Amino acid sequence: xxIDSPDKLNAWKEECLQKDAKLKKKVMVCFGxxxxxxxxxxxxxxxxxxxxxxxxxxxxxxxxxxxxxxGLCEKGPLVVIEPEGIFxxxxxxxxxxxxxxxxxxxxEIIERLLYKNPKTKERVxxxxxxxxxxxxxxxxxxNLGHIDPDNIEDYVMxxxxxxxxxxxxxxxxxEVIDEVKLSGIRGRGGGGFPAGRKWATCRGVExxxxxxxxxxxxxxxxxxxxxxxxxxxxxxxxxxxxxxxYAVGARDAYIYVREEYPLAVQHxxxxxxxxxxxxxxxxxxxxxxFSLDIHISRGGGAFVCGESSALMKSVAGEVGEPRxxxxxxxxxxLWDKPxxxxxxxxxxxxxxxxxxxxxxxxxxxxxxxTGTKAFSLVGKVENTGLIEVPMGTTLREIIYDIGGGIKDxxxxxxxxxxxxxxxxxxxxxxxxxxxxxxxxxxxxxxGSGGMIVMDDHTCMVDVxxxxxxxLVDESCGKDVPCREGLYQLHKMVVKVxxxxxxxxxxxxxEHLSKYIIMGSLCGLGKSGPNPFLSTVRYFRDEYLAxxxxxKCPGGVCRDxxxxxxxxxxxxxxxxxAPCPVDAITxxxxxxxxxxxxxCTKCGACYAVCQFDAIDII
Amino acid sequence: MKIQINGRWYEARExxxxxxxxxxxxxxxxxxxxxxxxxxxxxxxxxxxEITHEDWGGWKGNVTSCLYPVEDKLIVQTHTEDIIExxxxxxxxxxxxxxxxxxxxxxxxxxxxxxxxxxxxxxxDNCIMCGLCTRVCTQMGFNAISVAGRGYGREIATPLxxxxxxxxxxxxxxxxxxxxxxxxEDIGTTREIWGRQFELVKCKQCGKAxxxxxxxDYLIENRDIPADYFDICDDCKRSGTxxxxxxxxxxxxxxxxxxxxSA
Numbered sequence: 001x002x003i004d005s006p007d008k009l010n011a012w013k014e015e016c017l018q019k020d021a022k023l024k025k026k027v028m029v030c031f032g033x034x035x036x037x038x039x040x041x042x043x044x045x046x047x048x049x050x051x052x053x054x055x056x057x058x059x060x061x062x063x064x065x066x067x068x069x070x071g072l073c074e075k076g077p078l079v080v081i082e083p084e085g086i087f088x089x090x091x092x093x094x095x096x097x098x099x100x101x102x103x104x105x106x107x108e109i110i111e112r113l114l115y116k117n118p119k120t121k122e123r124v125x126x127x128x129x130x131x132x133x134x135x136x137x138x139x140x141x142x143n144l145g146h147i148d149p150d151n152i153e154d155y156v157m158x159x160x161x162x163x164x165x166x167x168x169x170x171x172x173x174x175e176v177i178d179e180v181k182l183s184g185i186r187g188r189g190g191g192g193f194p195a196g197r198k199w200a201t202c203r204g205v206e207x208x209x210x211x212x213x214x215x216x217x218x219x220x221x222x223x224x225x226x227x228x229x230x231x232x233x234x235x236x237x238x239x240x241x242x243x244x245x246y247a248v249g250a251r252d253a254y255i256y257v258r259e260e261y262p263l264a265v266q267h268x269x270x271x272x273x274x275x276x277x278x279x280x281x282x283x284x285x286x287x288x289x290f291s292l293d294i295h296i297s298r299g300g301g302a303f304v305c306g307e308s309s310a311l312m313k314s315v316a317g318e319v320g321e322p323r324x325x326x327x328x329x330x331x332x333x334l335w336d337k338p339x340x341x342x343x344x345x346x347x348x349x350x351x352x353x354x355x356x357x358x359x360x361x362x363x364x365x366x367x368x369x370t371g372t373k374a375f376s377l378v379g380k381v382e383n384t385g386l387i388e389v390p391m392g393t394t395l396r397e398i399i400y401d402i403g404g405g406i407k408d409x410x411x412x413x414x415x416x417x418x419x420x421x422x423x424x425x426x427x428x429x430x431x432x433x434x435x436x437x438x439x440x441x442x443x444x445x446x447g448s449g450g451m452i453v454m455d456d457h458t459c460m461v462d463v464x465x466x467x468x469x470x471l472v473d474e475s476c477g478k479d480v481p482c483r484e485g486l487y488q489l490h491k492m493v494v495k496v497x498x499x500x501x502x503x504x505x506x507x508x509x510e511h512l513s514k515y516i517i518m519g520s521l522c523g524l525g526k527s528g529p530n531p532f533l534s535t536v537r538y539f540r541d542e543y544l545a546x547x548x549x550x551k552c553p554g555g556v557c558r559d560x561x562x563x564x565x566x567x568x569x570x571x572x573x574x575x576x577a578p579c580p581v582d583a584i585t586x587x588x589x590x591x592x593x594x595x596x597x598x599c600t601k602c603g604a605c606y607a608v609c610q611f612d613a614i615d616i617i
Numbered sequence: 618m619k620i621q622i623n624g625r626w627y628e629a630r631e632x633x634x635x636x637x638x639x640x641x642x643x644x645x646x647x648x649x650x651x652x653x654x655x656x657x658x659x660x661x662x663x664x665x666x667e668i669t670h671e672d673w674g675g676w677k678g679n680v681t682s683c684l685y686p687v688e689d690k691l692i693v694q695t696h697t698e699d700i701i702e703x704x705x706x707x708x709x710x711x712x713x714x715x716x717x718x719x720x721x722x723x724x725x726x727x728x729x730x731x732x733x734x735x736x737x738x739x740x741x742d743n744c745i746m747c748g749l750c751t752r753v754c755t756q757m758g759f760n761a762i763s764v765a766g767r768g769y770g771r772e773i774a775t776p777l778x779x780x781x782x783x784x785x786x787x788x789x790x791x792x793x794x795x796x797x798x799x800x801x802e803d804i805g806t807t808r809e810i811w812g813r814q815f816e817l818v819k820c821k822q823c824g825k826a827x828x829x830x831x832x833x834d835y836l837i838e839n840r841d842i843p844a845d846y847f848d849i850c851d852d853c854k855r856s857g858t859x860x861x862x863x864x865x866x867x868x869x870x871x872x873x874x875x876x877x878x879s880a
Contacts (some may be wrong), residue, residue, distance in 0.1 A: 302767065319764065324659045324684040477662050477746065479762075479772030482702075484710035488735040489767040508734060515706035518679055518699065521661045 002279035003265035004287035009156070015159040017546035024058040027106065032232060033224055034385070039093070040230050043077050045095040045479035047107040051074030057064065059104055064497045065154075069224075070145035070233010072132055073385040075115060080127060080145065088113040089156060112254055118382045132383045135401050137364065139372045140188075140225075140348040141388045144232040149267045152274040154234040156395045161280050163354035164242050167428075168286040173203065176247040180350070181516075182358030184370035185431040186425055189215055189306075189343030190418070190447045191371070191523075192436035199478035202248045202330040202470025205338040212250045213334060214241055216257035216264065220419030223450035225374040228386050230264035233348065234271035238294060242280065243354055245292045248340050253294045256311050260301050268296055277364045280379035282430060288560040303420075303474035307522050308333075309342050310476065321476050343448065365391030367508040369435035373446070380407045383519060389434070396430040399453055410455040413554075414538070418447030420467045420474075421527035423534025424460060445527070459554030460539040461546055467531035473522060482525030486515040489532060496543060497557040506543060510536070555616035558601045559606035562617050565594050569613035575605035618689035623696070635682035635693055636664050646695050647704065647724055648683060649670065649795050650747035655756050657683040660747055662707050668695040679703070701728070709733050711745055718743040718796045743798040746771055748792035750799060758839070759783050762790065780813035786829035820850035822857075 003009050019403060029035075029044045045065060053059050071079045075089035081103060097249040114123040114197055115130050124130050138144070148156035155161075167176055202210060214237060218226040230237060241253050272294055275281045277574065283291045295567050297315045304310050304526040305320040312334045314320035333339025347612030349371060353361045362370040369391040373397065378384045382404030389398060395415055399405070406412050414424040417434075423444030425432070432438050436446050454463065468490040477483040495501040513529035522527045536543055545551045550558040571589040586592030594605070606614045622644060629638045634657060639646050639680065648664035650804040651657055659681040666854045668685065669692045672729050672850045682693070694700070708725040713735035716723045721743075725731070750773060761784035765774035773779050775781035801810035806826050808815040816825035820835050827833075833847040849857070 079860055324681060326685055472768055475768040477768045479662055480707050483769060485715055491736055515703050519703050519707060521659055522795055
């Protein structure tokens, strides 16, 4: 069925809504990355198995939906029962039968499957009432968890493709660009460049061909915002791209998605097929003379290919290496044609801006950073997962209110934002509002939205070492400061963790960092020294402790710590077996002895001791 | 158009890069990865300069001069404190990568660096990863070698690290290499480069080895060169021309002499 007019779209939406209303209950099984890892496929299969044997009145297999990420990945696999919004977490296959028999058949609540508030220890029935969700504003993630990403009807039901109808039949490209400019939306990929200005420049360049590209090459360790959107709501990305292509005058658009996101690739292909079938892509969209094809270009997983110029080379089939951008890619991009490149989250916001208006969008967030931002909140917080908050929300609100505070009651030490080349912020920066400019000023950056929380058992030098190693491995190696400079910087950080560095080394590292930033060709090198610079800026004492006192305050760097058994030891012998080098000896009920000569400082004993009897010194 | 370099105005042409002007005017700015035979690349970062413009409201920036297109009234500084410090850092890093390269040693010492502050590379060779060899190979139309791997482990390699099927042994890579890292060997009528052996065409007159059979065939086929062009070497061609010329001159002398006799 081709939808070639706004009326037809509305009629179809109505039809989908009626069909949906017939479903008395909907069981949303989360198929996000976290829940997939936790075994949601088995949960779903179990539901199918039970439903095949047992009739449940109105509830049929149609009521069961495989949705995108619900966000609270920490507690997966998740099952949400609508319309009530009953939220079951950490569901095991053995409990599926109970859900069917009790909740679905009789409407009984299974207490032990409900979310437990980590502070009050109380069970929470509905997901709207969980702090994690209450404090969020979900725009880009609006459909995640509520629709089956492979079902275009689910999307249409929730105002899907309305902006395409509105824009194509009632707005000029200039009006679209003005609306995007009015919204103030800045690129969500990290750079924070105003999208409206980018589109306007591209449209203004004289050319017969223009391109739109969606950057789905999310490569930051621990980040999965774009992945979740592509997997859980692929049509919203397509819809944003259709609007953008109409605005700048593109006939072909590309989605560059990493091959490591197989589910995203699969869902995007499905979405493109469905969109084509219904006339949202292809020739004469909405009965107008606007035509567009969206192609998928799969990346090989090089981090640097997330950089716009390297990405365009990769799409064109060349080696993914950045080039100097003295001539911007909006003027000379893919195949030397004017090209607009935005990331997944930016495109996912566009339909909302078109439907509700730029004024509405800019009423959310701060003056210079409008709207919301999705983050993947990971590390040592109670509630890890995918979140979305208005710009200007403080780090403290994100970590403590949404994240539920630091895991196991430990103390907060730092939060790393902006991906590997972002920076680490200490406790006294927790009240900073999260927006593009504030984070940059504080020595970190927004990046694409990774947020890693660290507790007091973290060594900041070790953190710098980890992220630098990532960047050393992912630098394409084209220019000298990035290739050789980051390598040498990493070597020197390693030297610090080994207690072999001097204060002169620290100075050399700072000097080298300055010139890596000044001399590097692309953003990777220009922000490459950030892991070192931001940790040395806020945690200089910790570097000095390694250098002068030869101590690691975080108790992490093996060359600078030793394990000792104290008098809390009850002689339980639990630590003897895990020690791989037989360094611990002792009899039952007597304080054990640790042979420092043999000890490899692996920490196995520390991990198993129940009595705090092992000190890291 | 005119651009200002270190306080003096110079003529520049539309489409030129700043480095083109610097080189033409003999202004000393080092650059290891820029060569007129290939497109600019921006890998070594030594040619960075500071730029500004009277219309830019005081904004200044550091750019690679090899890649920055000239514009009217551009103001360029080639030796600011920061630029010199950047070049020192880059040379310091290159010296750690290639501690045994005489070219790098010399350039580094011009900037006051005699030993590197960093950890020298183990099993160091003289390749600075400027990519000139791969770019000239592409420019020649062969694509026999390319960059492989990434980061610190990046290297110049042949496909699958085997003898490159598309190489014709033209030596463009050898000649363009700024640190003389790429090696080849001509023994008798055989040339070996990149692990592949080539037969050399011999001059039919003097027997001297001229060019590889593959390169000669390529040029004859693609560059409008006569099929027998490589039969005889340049030296023999030259002496042949001289011989013909001599005959011609002698022939004229002979005629003159005959005319005199008849007169």
